[in-house]
Amino acid sequence: MSSPFCNFIRSTIGRKILMALTGLVLVLFVMGHMLGNLQIFLGAEVINAYAYQLHYELPTAALWGIRLFLLACVAVHIWAAVSLTLDNKRARPDSYAAEKPVQATYASRTMRISGVILLAFIIFHIAHYTARVVPGMQYEEPGVLSPTEVPLVKGGEMVLKDGQPVMTFNVNDMMVAGFQVWWVSAFYIIATGLLCMHLAHGVSSMFQTVGLRNKIWRKRLDLVALAYGWVVFIGFAVIPLAVLTGLLQMDPTGGLGEEVAAITETIQK
């Protein structure tokens, strides 16, 4: 096993570069995910349509391709982190009696902890909203975490296919219902806070690891990273906050509006 690639991933720098590259993918994904989520503020119609697009308009293979790619990135990111951490611990088994950092930021020193908690959160998050298998969430009971199907709406009207309304998940209600559980919101906000910290070091560190940083760019990239972290934090945390303060409400009509929904229901009957 001494092919160039094996040497590469055996070396500390090689594994770090893998961590940086996978980190970059995840950083971009997080931004995309956040922008997608924020559509909830545009109404159930928009967020449901967005979900429909992702789930049904994208070929299944592509959807799973993206999912597996992201999972692979997470896996490689974690593998690199774990193996490097083990090496690092081996290299420095003893600590100082009077250990104290000089200039390292809190974020940079807690990457492993923030990373581990984030991982736990990601598992929960996928179980919660994607796989929908978190016990006690009563997925079947409407109004609690309603996966109920609603019509797909566009421009205030139902989208019809072969004369029949196209049905989709009511993602709006799923999110709102989920965040109405206080501890879910709390976990979510804390996790995105940690994500902010993770990014505040990670985004700039990524550039350092691939060698694209110097004294001047370090300052700039540190700021960019911090800003990025805050943007992501605010972008994510604002949704549970809006739910908890009642700004975002459930919409069982899927954005059709109650009046239209009522008419539709009558017609259907």
Added chain:
Amino acid sequence: MNLDAKIPEGPIAEKWSKHKVKMKLVNPANRRKYHIIVVGSGLAGGAAAASLAEQGYNVSCFCYQDSPRRAHSIAAQGGINAAKNYQNDGDSVYRLFYDTVKGGDYRAREANVYRLAEVSNNIIDQCVASGVPFAREYGGQLANRSFGGAQVARTFYARGQTGQQLLLGAYSSLSRQIGLGKVTMYNRHEMLDVVKVDGHAKGIIVRNMATGEVSRHAGDCVVLATGGYGNVFFLSTNAQGCNVTAAYRAYKRGAGFANPCYTQIHPTCIPVHGEQQSKLTLMSESLRNDGRVWVPKSAETAQKIREGKLSGNDVPEDERDYFLERKYPSFGNLAPRDISSRAAKEACDEGRGIAATGLGVFLDFRDAIKRDGRKAIEERYGNLFDMYECITGDNPYQVPMMIFPAVHYTMGGLWVDYNLESTIPGMFVGGEANFSDHGANRLGASALMQGLADGYFVLPYTVGNYLGEQGVAAAGQITTEHPAFAEVEADVKARIDKLLSINGTESPRSFHKRLGQIIWEKCGMARSKAGLQEAIQEVQALRKEFWENVRVVGDADGINPELEKAGRVADFMEFGELMCRDALMREESCGGHFRVEHQTEEGEAKRDDENFSFVGVWEYLGDDAEPGLHRESLIYENVKLATRSYK
């Protein structure tokens, strides 16, 4: 003692090239049969070990530090001279040669100095090729500066860390050879004796400072590059570990020791702060370009300053004595090292010294700051000012700096011929450890030049010549099984046991300090017959006391800095006496050696070329016997002897 310098025939400019042609060569395939021992890993030792290994010889290299990169060559700040004449200001090999002979007060060997100047250019080429980041001009060409009062700009430099960069260059070449297996490196090993077989140096005895193990190493020849003996003064700008042991042990085994009284005192060091001082720190001589040296005119004012009742700034202009400007109007504050140092000492002897200890003079930048602005001074000396503030806590932009002379370099060393071979055949000596190139005084930026000249360009040839003369049949014939090794090893072990068994009450460091005081007082900047005679007796008495009352705690196994120190101090004791004897013998003043009996009416050094134009070489004749003096006459065919004048 045979002091044939083996200077090649012919005009001085052709000596070295002709000599190289005549040298015996060793066939490249045969070189691997030889084993060369190099002691020391500084500029001379490191460069020699790397170059000899590159040629194909097997080399063992020893250093007392934990890595060859830490040898004290690393501390040189100013630069390295070379006769490149890049500045088109009239420099040449001859001029560098002439300046060096004159700077050495006509006590160096012409042929050696000429060769030094000749290879100086190759050194720069070699260093650049090995990646030394010398300062450059915007056009990408190498930059030069004028240094140490030279009238041409021939000094190459790498910020204030030239020695470090040159050493790291040699160290990286050495590292490559270690990686290739051609050099076996022994870190934390101290050479404690040399082994002779049939009169030739064939090995050394070393102590592993990490494990305490004493071991034998045999080779076809031995190269010593073990530095100078400045630490005989206890306080000096040398590193703590610098010592005379290797050179002194060689002396005791038959190598002649030349001119031990030639020591250089550097004028711009930070003064001693008190009893706890362990080391003196040098600040670049360049400070004297803009700083003005002064003391108060009256001893009373100086007293007030010493007591902290008055600040230097408060002394009015007409109460200041700018003594260098007064005594040497044409050179002023830039007078050479030995002259400036002595003038400072005189001022302090008159009770006009200003540091708390009374040993210090002002180096004042007030006028320069007024004239050029603080910014300009900051650009020129910013890092030096910072260093000064770091050490003393005073801000030299606001209060005048205090300086005092300190021992910096030793020109004397083991006697070597033109081939750098000592009076022990097969034992070569390079760098500060030999005596050859600087005469009685060394010019700034010449030490680095000499170390690398010896290591890169002289020893690789002359060592090969020696091995060639011995013949390939002799290669590797002597092993550590030879009875001579057992004998010397037993001596070394007995000495260690003796040191550990005395179990007295005084630490080696304390003895070292006392020795340093005697030598500094009586064999320092100004020496007198009576003082030197006293010093010899005092050192003898101290030595006796040492062997009766030294306390070396710990044991011989493993790391024991006290034991290391004790061994070195013991050698310094004996060496200090030799130094005083040499100073006593030399009834003249020259360069760094100033005998108060021999001065002009104006208090300047007075050479005696008629009677003392020779190298004084000492032969060891027994612990309690006086050493024997031999003379190598210095013949000047290319340089006319003149009095140095800096008036």
Added chain:
Amino acid sequence: MEKTMNLTLKVWRQKNAATDGQFVEYPLKDVSEDSSFLEMLDILNEELVEQGKEPVAFDHDCREGICGTCSMTINGTAHGPQRATTACQLHMRHFHDGQTITIEPWRAKPFPVMKDLIVDRTPFDRIMQAGGFITGRAGSAVEANAMPIPKGTADYAMDAAACIGCGACVAACPNASAMLFTAAKVAHMNSLPQGKPEKDRRALAMVTTMDGEGFGGCTNIGECEAVCPKEISLDMIAQLNRDYAAAQVKSFFKAV
């Protein structure tokens, strides 16, 4: 005029690599504030010798901040509290009367403690032996000015070459990473035209040796830079990463 202070020293004492060490407390009186930190240890050692006890063993040599021998962690910081200052250049005026000072050796697996505060730093030498050189023999060098080197390049190389190899970077790193040391050497030689022919080989060989010696990886937190007495910048590590990655990419696609 001279101010003095009384201190309590908490010093790591360890007989040798095979035995365990522990902290021992020593009171120390009348230390001049003009003393350097190592002179303060000299005073302690003289007192210990007087009591017939073994003095504290510590590495030191030039005492002017350039040889890189001194190596100790003072109150949790490698080389102590002064920025860009080695322990030997640290002066007692930065401490105060009555203070307790904790002194420990460098802590890193590749730097085992040999005795008290002395550690074995030979892994640094081996990293150098792997590639920290520009191959060439004495005598065959071309004229020094034949190859102009832009001032900026020379200055950058000098910034990198200023490393004194003390190991504080490793000591301060929670991963005991030797990246700053290795990077400084690689950056110095790889940036100079003379060093270019061996650029890729150097980066690969030195990193492989560095990893093999058991140093940890870099987490870009910058503690090394903060304690470096020569203020070697993290930029050097960025360059090492870049040079290493480029060398790897080239080796993936090199003709076979």
